[in-house]
Amino acid sequence: MTLPWRLWVLLLSVLAGLTSAFGMQVGMAGAWWPIAGLWLAAGLASFGLSVWVAGCLILLGVAMDFMGEAPIGAWPLALLAAYGVALVAWDRQPPIPVIGAEIIALVGGFIAASVALGIAGSVAGHPGFARGPLMADFLMTAMLYPLVRFVIVPASIRVSRR
Amino acid sequence: MAWYGRRRSGEPRVGARAVVVGLGISMVGVLAIQTSSAVRGGIDASRESMDGVAANLASFSSGITGWSFGFGRNAEDEAKISELEARVRDLQRWKDLAETMALRMERYEKLLDLVGETQGQSVTARVVAEENGPFAATRIANAGAANGVREGFAVVNENGLVGRVIRVGEYTSRILLLTDFSSRIPVMGTLSGDRALLVGDSGAGAQLLEPETPDKIVAGEIWVTSGDDGKLPLGVRVGTARKDGANWRIDLAMESAPVDFVRLVPPPDFASPETAPALGGVERNTDESLKTVSAPLAATTTSTTTPATPALRPQTGTTRPAATQPAQPAQTQPAQPAQPGGQGGGQ
Numbered sequence: 001m002t003l004p005w006r007l008w009v010l011l012l013s014v015l016a017g018l019t020s021a022f023g024m025q026v027g028m029a030g031a032w033w034p035i036a037g038l039w040l041a042a043g044l045a046s047f048g049l050s051v052w053v054a055g056c057l058i059l060l061g062v063a064m065d066f067m068g069e070a071p072i073g074a075w076p077l078a079l080l081a082a083y084g085v086a087l088v089a090w091d092r093q094p095p096i097p098v099i100g101a102e103i104i105a106l107v108g109g110f111i112a113a114s115v116a117l118g119i120a121g122s123v124a125g126h127p128g129f130a131r132g133p134l135m136a137d138f139l140m141t142a143m144l145y146p147l148v149r150f151v152i153v154p155a156s157i158r159v160s161r162r
Numbered sequence: 163m164a165w166y167g168r169r170r171s172g173e174p175r176v177g178a179r180a181v182v183v184g185l186g187i188s189m190v191g192v193l194a195i196q197t198s199s200a201v202r203g204g205i206d207a208s209r210e211s212m213d214g215v216a217a218n219l220a221s222f223s224s225g226i227t228g229w230s231f232g233f234g235r236n237a238e239d240e241a242k243i244s245e246l247e248a249r250v251r252d253l254q255r256w257k258d259l260a261e262t263m264a265l266r267m268e269r270y271e272k273l274l275d276l277v278g279e280t281q282g283q284s285v286t287a288r289v290v291a292e293e294n295g296p297f298a299a300t301r302i303a304n305a306g307a308a309n310g311v312r313e314g315f316a317v318v319n320e321n322g323l324v325g326r327v328i329r330v331g332e333y334t335s336r337i338l339l340l341t342d343f344s345s346r347i348p349v350m351g352t353l354s355g356d357r358a359l360l361v362g363d364s365g366a367g368a369q370l371l372e373p374e375t376p377d378k379i380v381a382g383e384i385w386v387t388s389g390d391d392g393k394l395p396l397g398v399r400v401g402t403a404r405k406d407g408a409n410w411r412i413d414l415a416m417e418s419a420p421v422d423f424v425r426l427v428p429p430p431d432f433a434s435p436e437t438a439p440a441l442g443g444v445e446r447n448t449d450e451s452l453k454t455v456s457a458p459l460a461a462t463t464t465s466t467t468t469p470a471t472p473a474l475r476p477q478t479g480t481t482r483p484a485a486t487q488p489a490q491p492a493q494t495q496p497a498q499p500a501q502p503g504g505q506g507g508g509q
Binding site for chain 1: 175178179181182185189190192193194196197204208209212215216219220221222253289290291292293294295296297298299300302336343344363364365420422
């Protein structure tokens with residue numbers, strides 16, 4: 001992968017972190033706020049397996065752990081799990097249409113992420129885990145994904161896999 | 163080759179896969195070692211500073227929104243300001259009244275020699291960031307250790323109890339809401355007098371755990387803090403009781419309006435029996451210059467002889483006013499009934 005692409009992924013990760021921080025504003029605790037890391041995990045898997053992407057997702061996840069008072073490592077594990085599922089969706093042979101790969105990557109990624117978060121909470125000895133806010137946030141993530149995909153998934157992939 | 167590089171979908175990237183899987187496993191390891199309290203203590207130190215960063219990020223994001231969408235005041239803002247000004251005037255009247263009542267209460271308590279609940283100075287702060295994720299329901303307030311806030315402070319707003327401070331940074335503090343899984347607050351009903359534990363479950367309101375006499379609880383009854391843990395002040399409004407199947411829940415008062423300004427209240431200032439001074443507050447004489455020829459006897463005397471000294475001191479009129487104060491009511495009170503009689507006799 002080229003240096004500009006790596007910088008682009010890094011920039012996307014920073015933007016995702018800022019998006020998460022934006023959801024911490026006063027008065028937005030009850031709002032459905034997208035999980036920006038899930039967009040990245042689902043979309044960046046279209047490039048294939050990349051250690052750089054995995055590293056960026058881990059950094060983003062650690063930032064989300066600090067912001068969300070989660071056990072350190074919970075969100076990195078969740079994003080890696082989502083990234084793994086998305087990789088499987090994008091690398092299916094024979095290739096499936098982009099829209100199918102994206103749906104599988106997003107929905108499968110969310111399921112994998114929520115399972116990973118539950119496991120992470122148990123492993124770290126956290127007293128509880130609320131699926132309600134996570135589900136609401138995922139709905140907003142899915143609703144906004146059609147707009148965000150134009151930034152994350154390059155046109156060449158979208159056209160070639162149409 | 164696209165700008166992002168060649169996609170080698172045909173080659174199995176064993177090394178990269180191993181690295182990603184290894185990263186995932188290492189994350190599980192990181193999670194597992196957090197069960198150790200020592201590791202958690204280390205992480206908490208970094209969380210303290212990160213709370214400040216998160217609050218700044220949220221403020222920065224909020225600032226961008228204000229810069230993008232809000233310029234100047236509009237009619238709605240003006241109306242809101244007028245309404246708030248009127249409310250402030252009204253509250254000022256209530257504040258004066260409350261201060262008068264507090265003064266009277268203080269006088270009464272002094273007259274009755276009542277051991278009240280001493281309360282330290284509270285800190286008013288503004289909530290600058292909110293978090294309501296799968297793991298925690300918390301807020302960040304813009305007052306920290308530099309403002310005198312410490313862990314364990316109760317957090318209240320105009321509606322009632324909001325939660326308590328679980329971590330303090332230099333200028334920020336993390337507030338654990340009553341709805342959080344980790345929240346446990348001893349409460350009591352104002353009508354039934356029943357006591358229970360208020361436990362958060364990340365739902366609407368919170369559940370009452372282990373009520374002593376659940377059959378005495380009344381629907382709609384106001385519940386307040388019981389102060390049984392010695393950490394929260396007594397009588398802070400928490401919410402109203404509601405039947406939920408076989409159990410009782412509390413509709414939290416703090417959920418009736420958004421939480422913005424909060425007061426961080428220190429725990430009641432009780433001295434533990436271990437740290438409280440001995441009766442009379444008299445220490446053993448260790449000053450050699452005060453010893454007489456009976457010094458060997460004084461050195462062997464035990465603490466049972468020391469309470470005699472404060473009774474002597476008021477008579478001699480020496481220093482240590484703090485030690486003399488407890489003895490004063492005992493001396494003056496018997497004399498008071500005699501005064502009217504004396505006056506009557508004179509008439």
